[in-house]
Amino acid sequence: MTVMNGHDRVRAVQWQGDHLRLLDQRLLPQHEAWIECRTAREVAGAIRDLAVRGAPAIGLAAAWGAVLAARSGMAGFGTELAMLRRARPTAVNLMWALDRMAAAAHAGRDLAVEAQTIQDEDLAANRHMGDLGAALLEPGVGVLTHCNTGSLATAGFGTALGVIRAGVAGGRIAKVYAGETRPWLQGARLTMWELMRDGIDATLIADSAAAHLMRSGAVQWVIVGADRIAANGDTANKIGTYALAIAARHHGVRFMVVAPAATVDMATATGAAIAIELRDGDELLTWAGQRHVVAGAHALNPVFDVTPAALIDAIVTERGVIASPDAQRMRSLFGDRDA
Ligand code: MRU
Numbered sequence: 601m602t603v604m605n606g607h608d609r610v611r612a613v614q615w616q617g618d619h620l621r622l623l624d625q626r627l628l629p630q631h632e633a634w635i636e637c638r639t640a641r642e643v644a645g646a647i648r649d650l651a652v653r654g655a656p657a658i659g660l661a662a663a664w665g666a667v668l669a670a671r672s673g674m675a676g677f678g679t680e681l682a683m684l685r686r687a688r689p690t691a692v693n694l695m696w697a698l699d700r701m702a703a704a705a706h707a708g709r710d711l712a713v714e715a716q717t718i719q720d721e722d723l724a725a726n727r728h729m730g731d732l733g734a735a736l737l738e739p740g741v742g743v744l745t746h747c748n749t750g751s752l753a754t755a756g757f758g759t760a761l762g763v764i765r766a767g768v769a770g771g772r773i774a775k776v777y778a779g780e781t782r783p784w785l786q787g788a789r790l791t792m793w794e795l796m797r798d799g800i801d802a803t804l805i806a807d808s809a810a811a812h813l814m815r816s817g818a819v820q821w822v823i824v825g826a827d828r829i830a831a832n833g834d835t836a837n838k839i840g841t842y843a844l845a846i847a848a849r850h851h852g853v854r855f856m857v858v859a860p861a862a863t864v865d866m867a868t869a870t871g872a873a874i875a876i877e878l879r880d881g882d883e884l885l886t887w888a889g890q891r892h893v894v895a896g897a898h899a900l901n902p903v904f905d906v907t908p909a910a911l912i913d914a915i916v917t918e919r920g921v922i923a924s925p926d927a928q929r930m931r932s933l934f935g936d937r938d939a
Contacts, residue, residue: 608765609798610751613652613660615716620664622652625752629793637661640669640680647687647694650784654753655827655863656722659693663715666701670711677705689875690836690904691827692865722755725860725918726762733763733823733858733916734770741820742775743767744810747838748790749825749858759825759858761791763916768800776802777819779810781838783883783901807840814851822848826859831934833909833925834871835859839902845911854913861917866934871906879903 612623620637626649627633635651637643643665646652652661662684669680681698688694697718704714737743743764747753750761757765767773776795781787788804795802805813813819822844828836835841835857848855868874881899885891893899915922915930922929 608751608757610794611756612752613657613664613719613755615664615712620661620668622646622661623752624651625653625790626651628789637665638668639672640665640684643668644684644687647684653786654748655691655693655825656754656759656860657752658688658691659697659862660715660719660722660755662687662694663697663701663718666698666705667711667715670705688877690877691863693862696862719755722860722862723757726754726757726759728918729759729858729860729916730757730762730766732921733856734766734772736856736914736916736921737767737772737821739772740774741772742777742818743773743821743823744777744779744813744819744844745791746779746787746822746824746841746844747781748786748794750791750794752790752794753825759860760823760856761794763823763856763858765798765800775818776800777805777813778802779805779807779840779844781840782807784903786838810844811847811851814847814853819853821854821856823856823858826857826863827904828868828874829857829859829864829915830868830871830874831866831930832870832927833912833915833922833930834874835907835909835912835915836871836874836876836904837907839905842905842907845907849911855911856914856916857907857912858916861919861934864917864930864934866930866936871908874906876902876904876906
């Protein structure tokens with residue numbers, strides 16, 4: 601085990617026996633407040649409004665939402681699952697978790713046990729990916745990450761941030777940079793909070809400073825998570841990831857995607873078929889609740905983009921590492937359709 605508990609203390613999705621407790625990520629880092637969800641509808645709202653976010657955490661919350669749906673009666677179970685499924689479009693972990701819960705219900709299995717198993721498997725996958733990803737790093741590297749892929753976004757430890765945790769603990773990473781991740785500031789608000797809290801030194805940069813940093817030689821690896829990986833390795837992740845991959849290739853910086861098998865969607869052939877969530881332009885037009893852009897101006901707010909597989913040096917999953925991913929290498933690890 602590479603990592604001490606001191607480097608992994610946050611648990612943002614907590615089942616309480618009869619309700620789901622979520623660390624409200626809209627309020628971090630100013631307030632550490634928790635919300636309680638007692639119905640599937642409340643869970644769907646928490647996912648849609650980003651109280652809980654990050655692909656694996658969305659899947660976990662939805663799994664617990666399915667438990668709440670079942671407890672309110674199996675007559676409406678299918679409708680409630682459909683409502684949860686519509687909460688956000690891009691992260692396939694949501695659909696994956698709901699399909700798994702539906703199959704468990706169909707087989708007559710205990711749904712709370714199934715949801716807890718999904719949660720436990722996610723944490724174990726993250727720890728394993730941490731070791732696999734950190735092993736790719738030459739000692740002394742500088743790394744840049746984007747968005748938040750840590751304990752807040754998963755069952756714990758994180759995907760890309762798990763590799764960073766393992767790399768720091770193993771002495772391979774000399775310097776961690778985090779992009780602020782406009783417009784919702786997952787990097788500035790969440791990743792920096794999580795890393796500081798766990799005693800990992802990190803330096804925040806504006807998203808637009810990334811290419812400059814790469815040119816200066818400060819960064820050898822960009823390490824990011826994923827919301828959906830298509831069958832050819834094309835990867836949807838937080839808006840700005842694609843620009844980082846282009847800049848990385850130009851500067852000879854390597855690019856690593858870290859995600860569990862639950863994020864792999866072998867039924868989607870290429871990134872072109874991945875639905876990209878468009879969120880409210882107000883996320884761009886307002887700042888801390890105040891409008892800061894001239895009245896009458898419009899904003900376009902796609903919150904994910906697709907990085908072509910050709911720009912990715914390694915996809916790290918708990919099943920193993922795929923170097924220079926393509927359709928054939930993806931198939932060899934994930935089979936023809938279902939991950
Ligand atoms: O809109 P968000 O905050 O849910 O987007 C999160 C990301 O894009 C993450 O990089 C991704 O979900 C991986 S989290 C382990």
